Structure formats: C-alpha cells, structure tokens
Amino acid sequence: MKEMSVIVRVTAALMTAPILIFGMYQMMHGHLTPGGGFPGGAIAATAVAMLLVAYGGDRFKTALKKDTLAMLESIGLLGFILLALHFGPKVTLFKNIMANTGGLFGTQIAYGINPGNLNTAGHIPLMELAVGLEVFAALSIIIYLMYTAGGANET
Amino acid sequence: MNSVLKILTLLVIALFIIVSAVSMRPFGEPDDYSMDFYVIMHTQEETGSNNAVDAVVFDYRGLDTLGEACILFTAATGVFLVFGRTAHVPKERVRDSRMIKSKVVAGK
Numbered sequence: 128m129k130e131m132s133v134i135v136r137v138t139a140a141l142m143t144a145p146i147l148i149f150g151m152y153q154m155m156h157g158h159l160t161p162g163g164g165f166p167g168g169a170i171a172a173t174a175v176a177m178l179l180v181a182y183g184g185d186r187f188k189t190a191l192k193k194d195t196l197a198m199l200e201s202i203g204l205l206g207f208i209l210l211a212l213h214f215g216p217k218v219t220l221f222k223n224i225m226a227n228t229g230g231l232f233g234t235q236i237a238y239g240i241n242p243g244n245l246n247t248a249g250h251i252p253l254m255e256l257a258v259g260l261e262v263f264a265a266l267s268i269i270i271y272l273m274y275t276a277g278g279a280n281e282t
Numbered sequence: 283m284n285s286v287l288k289i290l291t292l293l294v295i296a297l298f299i300i301v302s303a304v305s306m307r308p309f310g311e312p313d314d315y316s317m318d319f320y321v322i323m324h325t326q327e328e329t330g331s332n333n334a335v336d337a338v339v340f341d342y343r344g345l346d347t348l349g350e351a352c353i354l355f356t357a358a359t360g361v362f363l364v365f366g367r368t369a370h371v372p373k374e375r376v377r378d379s380r381m382i383k384s385k386v387v388a389g390k
Contacts, residue, residue: 157333157340158330158331158332158336159333161335163339197362200358203351207348207351208348220345221345223328223341226328227330232330235330236330238326241332247331248329248330248331248332248336248337249331250340251329251331251337255340261355265355265357265358268361268362272365273361
C-alpha cells in the first residue's frame with residue numbers, strides 16, 4: 128500500500144504521542160477511574176492503526192517489526208502470569224500481598240470516599256500495565272498482518 | 283419432516299425466551315446480596331483500590347481476566363498463522379499457483 132498525502136502524514140505523526148499517552152493514562156489509572164488495561168491497550172493500538180494507514184505498510188515495516196510486536200505480546204502475558212504468582216510460604220495465585228503494606232503501590236487509603244492516590248492498590252496497576260501491553264501488541268499485530276496480507280509484499 | 287423439526291425448534295426457543303422474560307427478576311434486585319455487599323465493604327481494605335469494578339476484575343476474579351488475555355493471545359496467534367504466511371511464499375510458487383488457476387479457468 129502507498130503512503131497517503133503529506134497532510135495526513137503530518138497529522139498522524141502529531142497525534143501519535145497524545146494517543147499513546149492517553150492509552151498509558153488509562154492503563155495506569157485503572158484502579159482510580161473507569162478504564163483499565165483492556166481499553167487502554169485498545170486506545171494505544173489505534174495510534175498504530177493510524178500510522179499504518181497514513182504511512183503505508185512498507186514504510187511502517189522499517190520502524191516497527193512484527194517480531195517486536197510479538198515479543199511485546201508475549202512479555203505482557205508472561206508478566207501478567209508472573210505478577211499473579213506469589214512464592215511465599217505458600218504458592219498463591221492472585222493474592223494481593225502488595226496492597227496496604229506501605230511499599231510500592233502500597234499506600235494505605237482511608238475507608239470511604241477519598242480523592243484517590245496513584246500509589247495504591249498493590250499489584251493491580253502493574254497487572255493493568257501488563258494486560259495493556261499485551262492488548263496493544265495483539266491488536267497492533269492483527270491490524271498490521273491484515274493490512275499487509277493483501278498482496279502488498281508479493282509483487 | 284425437516285420443516286416440522288424446524289418449527290418445533292423455533293417453538294421451543296420462543297417458549298424458553300418468553301418464560302425467561304416473564305419470570306425475570308426486577309432490575310436492581312438480585313437473588314443474593316451477600317457477595318455484592320462483601321465486595322463493596324471490603325474492597326478498600328483488602329485491595330487498596332478505590333475502583334471496586336477494577337478490584338473485582340483484577341483481584342477477586344483475576345483468573346477470569348487471565349483467561350481473557352489468553353483468548354486475545356490465541357486470537358493474535360491465529361491471525362499470525364493465517365495472514366503471516368503470504369509474506370514468506372516464494373515468488374515462483376505464487377506464479378505457479380496463478381498459472382494453475384488460469385488453466386483451470388480456461389479448462390472450464
């Protein structure tokens with residue numbers, strides 16, 4: 128596929144960073160506001176779709192290889208599973224041992240309505256980040272492969 | 283016989299939908315309250331999360347989310363298998379398959 132006109136390309140390049148930042152914001156604030164890893168990853172994948180349409184498959188391939196996306200996807204899913212596993216005195220799955228301990232993401236919060244603190248909720252924000260990375264890479268790779276599959280590489 | 287079976291199936295499905303619509307509980311009055319109240323009262327002290335929905339998705343029912351992530355991973359793998367193949371086909375084989383196709387069309 129050929130790249131589009133210079134107006135579309137410059138607009139896509141300008142909008143990429145705000146879209147990616149908004150996706151990251153959705154991922155990291157999942158425990159405070161509506162949103163989370165799945166919508167955040169989908170929002171971040173729209174930036175990849177926009178760049179792909181604006182710049183064409185051949186030029187996009189030099190910037191981001193599909194093996195990189197596949198690796199990011201595997202890292203996301205593996206990180207999610209490893210964050211869920213806790214090897215303590217007992218091996219547990221999805222036990223939130225980091226919450227309310229005072230360490231990383233472990234600030235105590237008051238019971239009831241409060242303004243909210245980003246540094247809370249234990250393993251939930253880290254899991255959101257892992258799931259967001261996996262959703263972003265999976266949707267990007269699906270869009271990328273379906274875009275380049277229509278005979279763009281053969282001729 | 284076949285049409286009778288189709289009509290019977292349609293009637294059974296319609297009966298199921300009508301019965302379930304009539305016997306539906308009113309909105310906002312679930313069968314069992316205890317789980318809801320447990321989550322609402324204990325979310326902040328157990329998970330430290332202000333968002334109870336997110337605490338349910340990633341903490342109380344985290345295994346469900348793990349399955350969802352695995353579904354997405356499997357879907358991306360399937361797309362990779364279906365669409366990623368065309369990039370690796372040598373040019374000669376593509377040309378051969380096109381020739382075979384044109385021959386078949388001409389033979390008809």
